[in-house]
Amino acid sequence: EVRLVESGGGLVQPGGSLRLSCAVSGFTFSTYWMSWVRQSPGKGLEWVANINLDGSEKHYVDSVKGRFTISRDNAKNSLYLQMNNLRADDTAVYYCARDGGGSGWYYWGQGTLVTVSS
């Protein structure tokens, strides 16, 4: 059974940092691109970042470039999202998902809530 389990969300002040983790099981993690997708009441669903098999290629939506860093540890079957200089509009549920290329994401985690507020 494929499982993706996110953790690390919480309440953080504007300008603060958080690191999200996603523990993966049920498939060979090192053979798939992975993504972070977020969902906020104001902006709906938004792809945030993705990463290739060995972590050498990463892509970000413009709004997080320079603030967020996606990474992975294939030995630990884990995906990460380091979020710095957080803003109120980063408030969202963050999902990790197995990348399906142009066909989107079939496997999703349950999400972790990030709230940026003073």
Added chain:
Amino acid sequence: DVVMSQSPLSLPVTLGQPASISCRSSQSLVYSDGNTYLTWFHQRPGQSPRRLIYKVSNRDSGVPDRLSGSGSGTDFTLKISRVEAADVGIYYCMQGTHWPHTFGQGTKLEIK
């Protein structure tokens, strides 16, 4: 970025009746490989999105054939032939042809 526009945003439907959701993109979704990367997701309250249909009309495993996707270029449709209680929730279209991949605003289907 490619803008995805869905209509209607709210869709009240009687059980057993058909439903249709439109999705339009601001650019053609035909990719250089000949595929059209238009995907439909369904999300129930408190749950993660579930992929239903990919590449316009390909149903994912377990998706009933009451649901069908069609369209081409910039104009796409999700149809439900007979709405059941399990169909309530929000439906999103998403384009995977252009980076960044972008979603529609969502269409909320509810039972009348």
